Amino acid sequence: MSQVPKESAPLEGYAAPSTVEEALRLIADGDATILAGGTDLMLQTKPGGRLPYRRKLVNIRRISELRGVSEKDGRMSIGALTTITDIDNNDLLNTVTPVLPQTANCFASSQIRNAGTVGGNICNASPAGDMIVPLLVLDAEVELSAWTNGAVTTRLVSLDKFFTGPGRTIKQPNELLTRIVFARPDKKLFAGYIKSGPRPALEISTVSAALSAIRDNGKLSRVRIALGAVGPTVLRAVKAEAYLEGKTVTAQVAAEAARLAAEDASPIDDVRATAWYRRHLIQVYIKRLLENDSQG
Numbered sequence: 001m002s003q004v005p006k007e008s009a010p011l012e013g014y015a016a017p018s019t020v021e022e023a024l025r026l027i028a029d030g031d032a033t034i035l036a037g038g039t040d041l042m043l044q045t046k047p048g049g050r051l052p053y054r055r056k057l058v059n060i061r062r063i064s065e066l067r068g069v070s071e072k073d074g075r076m077s078i079g080a081l082t083t084i085t086d087i088d089n090n091d092l093l094n095t096v097t098p099v100l101p102q103t104a105n106c107f108a109s110s111q112i113r114n115a116g117t118v119g120g121n122i123c124n125a126s127p128a129g130d131m132i133v134p135l136l137v138l139d140a141e142v143e144l145s146a147w148t149n150g151a152v153t154t155r156l157v158s159l160d161k162f163f164t165g166p167g168r169t170i171k172q173p174n175e176l177l178t179r180i181v182f183a184r185p186d187k188k189l190f191a192g193y194i195k196s197g198p199r200p201a202l203e204i205s206t207v208s209a210a211l212s213a214i215r216d217n218g219k220l221s222r223v224r225i226a227l228g229a230v231g232p233t234v235l236r237a238v239k240a241e242a243y244l245e246g247k248t249v250t251a252q253v254a255a256e257a258a259r260l261a262a263e264d265a266s267p268i269d270d271v272r273a274t275a276w277y278r279r280h281l282i283q284v285y286i287k288r289l290l291e292n293d294s295q296g
């Protein structure tokens with residue numbers, strides 16, 4: 001194991017379970033590093049990386065029950081090991097909620113999309129995690145599973161409450177994110193996603209934005225706006241959402257919503273962009289998301 005950073009304790013074991021129960025038993029002591037596609041983990045755990053391995057490495061990639069998209073009783077379910085390519089190509093999602101394939105299509109390169117999973121994207125908890133942004137506007141919840149008192153237990157947590165900071169979540173070390181669920185969107189719901197960058201599919205977002213709302217007789221309701229890479233976590237633009245409720249989109253309304261969304265964000269200056277430019281992009285994207293819909 002030459003890849004183990006100096007400060008890590010030596011890995012004592014590696015396992016590649018093929019069922020959820022087996023995986024949960026293996027991580028029950030909270031001393032395992034979980035490996036899905038490895039596209040984040042490999043960089044973080046390499047020598048000089050920020051994450052030391054825990055005692056065991058548990059590769060969950062062979063758990064086929066965690067891969068795929070389904071619908072039951074009006075609830076959509078996406079397995080944690082569903083890859084970004086799977087999402088991009090999924091017929092059910094393309095019909096029911098095209099914003100998810102649209103986002104997957106702006107994600108990294110084909111190689112990364114083939115390996116990277118939606119569960120890994122969420123658990124990595126990057127403020128720039130692309131799939132998190134549209135899932136937030138769909139009111140998604142994550143299912144966390146654990147092996148407790150000799151049985152598999154699960155809890156559902158709103159994605160909105162899952163992140164506590166960059167790279168940090170409420171998930172306990174003995175828990176596996178097993179699936180993402182959300183209500184099948186209303187037929188009148190529209191949703192869109194925009195990501196910055198001259199080559200959006202190969203860039204880590206400088207700013208990303210998703211917006212969803214129901215439009216009935218021209219009036220918006222159930223408005224959700226999520227912004228990526230403009231705060232410590234992907235965040236909801238709650239002031240802009242509240243402002244848009246019950247409104248008909250006009251150029252003036254879109255401009256005010258965009259201004260409020262920029263206020264909702266807390267961007268920083270970094271190597272990719274200044275805070276000023278990020279606030280500017282938020283405003284451009286919110287107007288575009290609203291105006292594109294107003295043509296629909």
Ligand SMILES: Cc1cc2nc3c(=O)[nH]c(=O)nc-3n(C[C@H](O)[C@H](O)[C@H](O)COP(=O)(O)OP(=O)(O)OC[C@H]3O[C@@H](n4cnc5c(N)ncnc54)[C@H](O)[C@@H]3O)c2cc1C
Nearest residue numbers: 034036037038039040041108116117119120121123130177
């Ligand atoms: C070149 C490159 C380009 C990239 N471009 C983008 C991009 O455009 N947009 C973007 O958002 N990201 C991008 N990424 C980041 C990365 O590819 C994604 O975040 C990806 O979805 C991570 O998934 P994974 O399966 O590879 O996760 P892993 O690397 O296997 O895991 C990531 C973290 O989540 C934990 N984990 C994974 N699955 C679970 C689970 N089911 N339950 C509990 N914990 C779990 C792991 O222990 C680890 O801490 C890029 C990465 C690279 C290397």
